[in-house]
Each structure stands twice: as C-alpha cells, then as structure tokens.
Amino acid sequence: MKLRLAIVDDEKIVCKNLGKNLQKNGFIVETFQTGASFLKRMEKNPFDLVFLDILLPDMNGMSVLSEIKAKRNNSEIIMMTGFSAIGSAVEAVKKGAFHYIAKPFRLEEIISLANRVQEKIYKRENPLSGNNLGDDLLDKEFIGASRAMQEIFAMIKKVAPIDCNVLLQGETGTGKELVAKSIHRLSKRKNKPFVSFNCGGFTDELICNELFGHEKGAYTGASLKKIGLLESAAKGTVFLDEIGEMPLSMQVKFLRVLQEKRILRVGGTEPVDLDIRIIAATNKDLKYACVNGNFREDLFFRLNVVSFSLPTLCSRKEDIPVLVNFFIDKYNNAFGKNIKNISSECFDILVKYNFPGNVRELENIIQRAVVLADKDIIDIDDFPPDLQKLEFDTLVGGGIFTMEEMEKNHIEKILKITKNNKGLASKILNIPRTTLWRKMKKFELN
Numbered sequence: 047m048k049l050r051l052a053i054v055d056d057e058k059i060v061c062k063n064l065g066k067n068l069q070k071n072g073f074i075v076e077t078f079q080t081g082a083s084f085l086k087r088m089e090k091n092p093f094d095l096v097f098l099d100i101l102l103p104d105m106n107g108m109s110v111l112s113e114i115k116a117k118r119n120n121s122e123i124i125m126m127t128g129f130s131a132i133g134s135a136v137e138a139v140k141k142g143a144f145h146y147i148a149k150p151f152r153l154e155e156i157i158s159l160a161n162r163v164q165e166k167i168y169k170r171e172n173p174l175s176g177n178n179l180g181d182d183l184l185d186k187e188f189i190g191a192s193r194a195m196q197e198i199f200a201m202i203k204k205v206a207p208i209d210c211n212v213l214l215q216g217e218t219g220t221g222k223e224l225v226a227k228s229i230h231r232l233s234k235r236k237n238k239p240f241v242s243f244n245c246g247g248f249t250d251e252l253i254c255n256e257l258f259g260h261e262k263g264a265y266t267g268a269s270l271k272k273i274g275l276l277e278s279a280a281k282g283t284v285f286l287d288e289i290g291e292m293p294l295s296m297q298v299k300f301l302r303v304l305q306e307k308r309i310l311r312v313g314g315t316e317p318v319d320l321d322i323r324i325i326a327a328t329n330k331d332l333k334y335a336c337v338n339g340n341f342r343e344d345l346f347f348r349l350n351v352v353s354f355s356l357p358t359l360c361s362r363k364e365d366i367p368v369l370v371n372f373f374i375d376k377y378n379n380a381f382g383k384n385i386k387n388i389s390s391e392c393f394d395i396l397v398k399y400n401f402p403g404n405v406r407e408l409e410n411i412i413q414r415a416v417v418l419a420d421k422d423i424i425d426i427d428d429f430p431p432d433l434q435k436l437e438f439d440t441l442v443g444g445g446i447f448t449m450e451e452m453e454k455n456h457i458e459k460i461l462k463i464t465k466n467n468k469g470l471a472s473k474i475l476n477i478p479r480t481t482l483w484r485k486m487k488k489f490e491l492n
C-alpha cells in the first residue's frame with residue numbers, strides 16, 4: 047500500500063527536500079505552495095496524509111484543516127508550526143489533526159510520523175489484522191508526542207514481552223508507575239495481578255511482613271497466617287516504588303529472594319516458589335547511591351536488567367498540548383463538563399512554567415481548572431494563584447526570555463500598536479517590509 051501524501055508549504059525548498067525524501071521512502075508525494083491550490087486538487091483526489099504549514103500566504107493553515115475535516119474524507123493531517131506558535135498546535139489537535147511537528151524538524155521525525163499514519167490507516171482498513179492492544183493502550187492512556195516519549199513507548203513494547211526485571215528512574219510525576227502498568231498490561235502476565243508496594247518509610251520488619259507474609263503464630267499477635275505481597279502477585283508483576291528507600295539490611299534479604307526465586311514467610315520453614323516479574327522505580331540516582339554505600343550494587347545489577355530514564359516535562363514541552371487535551375477530556379468525562387480548550391494566555395503560562403511536579407502537576411492544574419471553569423474555555427482565573435502570578439511577571443517584564451522571544455514579543459507589540467499596518471510597523475522597527483514579513487512568518491504572527 048503506497049500512501050498518497052501532500053505537502054502544503056509556501057517555502058519551495060521545504061516542499062522539494064521533504065518531497066524527495068518521502069518519495070525515496072516509498073510515498074507518493076505532491077506539493078503545493080498555497081492553501082487554495084491544495085484544496086482544489088483535494089476536491090478531485092483526496093490524500094491519505096497532508097503535511098500542512100500553519101502559515102500560508104493565501105490562507106491560515108487552521109482554516110485549511112477545518113475544510114479538510116469538513117469533507118470527512120479520512121485524510122490525516124500533520125500540522126507544521128514554529129515552536130513559538132506551539133499554542134496553535136493544541137487547537138489543531140482538538141480540531142482533529144493527527145499530530146503536529148515543530149520547525150525546524152528532523153527528517154527522521156517526518157518519516158516516522160508518516161509511517162505511523164500508514165500503520166493507522168492499515169489498521170483502519172484491516173481491523174482484524176492482529177492484536178493492536180499495545181498501540182491502543184499507549185495511544186489512549188499514555189500520552190506523548192515528543193520524540194523522547196515515542197522512544198519510551200517503543201522501549202515499553204520491546205521490553206514487555208521479555209520477562210526481565212526493569213528499573214525505572216525519573217523525577218516525581220514523570221510517569222514511572224504508568225510505564226510499569228503498561229509493561230504489565232502488554233506482557234504475558236497481563237491477566238495476573240499487578241501489585242504495588244512503596245518501600246519508603248518502613249522498617250525492616252514491616253517490609254518483611256508485607257512482602258513475605260507470616261505463618262500463624264510467627265510472633266505475638268500473629269493469630270492467622272498472612273500471605274505476603276510477593277506471593278499474592280503469583281504469575282503477575284510486582285511494582286516496587288521508591289526502591290532507593292529500602293533499608294540496607296532488607297536489600298540483602300530481597301536480593302536473596304530474587305536470586306533463589308522463593309521466599310520464606312516470617313516464622314515459616316517451608317520455602318514457597320515465586321513466579322513474578324519485578325519492576326522497581328526510584329526518583330534517586332541509584333548508581334550514585336551505590337557509590338555512597340546507600341544501595342547494594344549487587345541488587346542494583348539484579349534490578350537493572352533494563353532501565354528506563356523518564357524525561358522531565360520541562361525537557362519535552364511539545365507534549366504539553368497533547369497532555370492538556372487528554373486531561374481536559376479525562377476530567378470533562380469525570381465531572382460531566384464540556385470544556386473545549388484553554389485560552390492562549392493559559393497556554394503561554396504552561397509553556398513557560400518549569401513543572402517541578404512534572405505531568406502529575408500539569409494534570410492537577412487542568413483538573414482544578416476543569417472544575418472551576420464556568421465557560422467552555424479555561425481561563426487564567428481558573429489557574430492556581432501562583433501560576434496567575436507567572437502571567438503577571440511576564441506582563442510586567444519580569445519574565446526570562448531568549449533573544450528570539452524578545453524579538454517576537456516586540457514585533458507583536460508594534461503590530462498591535464499599528465493595528466497590523468505592516469508598512470508603518472516596518473518603519474518603526476526600521477527594517478525592510480520583506481524582513482518583517484519573513485520574521486512574522488517565522489514567529490507565526492498573523
């Protein structure tokens with residue numbers, strides 16, 4: 047199956063390079079420099095996939111998107127935007143774009159997106175073609191558009207069927223537990239239990255009791271036999287959170303369990319065989335803890351057969367729009383609301399904010415806003431006060447900007463003052479009109 051693909055971008059060089067490379071990868075490609083010429087062609091012969099620039103000389107990419115969607119011809123759309131205008135990406139995804147990509151992009155990103163669309167179309171046309179549970183789960187519950195997250199998803203799919211121990215490292219709220227659950231649900235253990243245990247804040251005895259269980263009469267008060275967590279997870283997966291907090295003496299015992307694959311209940315004499323997969327997580331640097339003597343190196347190597355390092359949200363801001371949409375939908379459903387979007391000021395704040403609590407914090411912000419919003423768009427008043435203050439800091443000039451952002455903001459301000467009179471604006475800015483036009487295009491200022 048060869049996909050028919052359109053590239054709509056007024057920059058000839060983009061069309062040419064991209065077109066050539068996509069053709070080399072087996073796609074049939076046509077290129078268009080204006081929205082109108084593309085729409086005319088599409089009337090006759092719809093495309094499977096359209097790479098669509100947001101800023102076109104004759105019309106706005108968003109309205110081209112709406113027209114394609116109105117035709118209901120199953121075309122998938124990938125918007126191309128400058129990073130500075132990533133806000134419009136939220137709107138694009140809401141309006142039904144498959145994805146968006148920030149310029150400048152890497153060729154491999156485009157090819158990989160085109161391949162994903164190909165896969166999606168193939169599945170749509172061949173619904174019985176094998177088990178796509180994995181993609182469903184990763185598409186619908188575990189969200190990420192960034193390259194970093196795509197790599198994590200690929201790793202999950204690769205590692206899930208192999209029955210090895212996994213170590214997950216990453217700051218709080220980056221999705222470690224979600225990775226653990228995804229691995230479990232994509233593994234052959236999926237119909238068996240997934241059991242979580244947090245190793246933080248327990249003494250050795252308590253952890254032993256919880257993990258290994260005890261025999262009747264093991265100690266005063268143990269009037270009944272208790273099955274431990276490891277045993278109760280039979281043939282399933284055990285998720286050990288905050289493994290870095292496990293006391294050293296407990297680490298020795300736990301290592302022995304991993305090696306021998308059996309346990310002794312506290313007070314017991316008959317070993318019980320274990321068939322479990324261990325996924326451990328930590329927000330500490332375990333290697334460093336090993337060097338400092340706070341974590342046993344032999345246990346580290348046992349757990350670290352495969353390791354994932356989850357990226358912070360700040361390092362993958364491209365994920366913010368898709369996550370925002372996902373959480374709006376999630377909490378619309380939970381609270382019976384019908385919020386459609388967030389305002390662009392809110393979005394700007396999210397892009398600037400540094401998210402110490404990562405995705406969990408973003409989820410909380412959106413959840414709260416969905417509850418509070420009285421209109422169908424989340425507004426700045428629906429954000430927590432300290433985030434609103436961030437907006438204020440930005441307005442009064444207290445924000446931290448790159449030179450490019452300063453330039454963009456300044457041009458935007460002058461265009462506002464001149465009511466979009468480009469001749470006047472270029473005079474005030476003392477640059478040629480063509481330069482102003484180029485910069486407006488680059489920064490996606492309409």
Ligand SMILES: Nc1ncnc2c1ncn2[C@@H]1O[C@H](COP(=O)(O)OP(=O)(O)OP(=O)(O)O)[C@@H](O)[C@H]1O
Binds near residue numbers: 220223405
């Ligand atoms: N990529 C994502 N897509 C959708 N939801 C996400 C994503 N990442 C995290 N979340 C949500 O954010 C919250 C925190 O995620 P999770 O509990 O997996 O983080 P964690 O790394 O285990 O954090 P901690 O170290 O604090 O335990 C959860 O509600 C989870 O569903």
Ligand SMILES: [Mg+2]
Binds near residue numbers: 223287
């Ligand atoms: Mg967690």
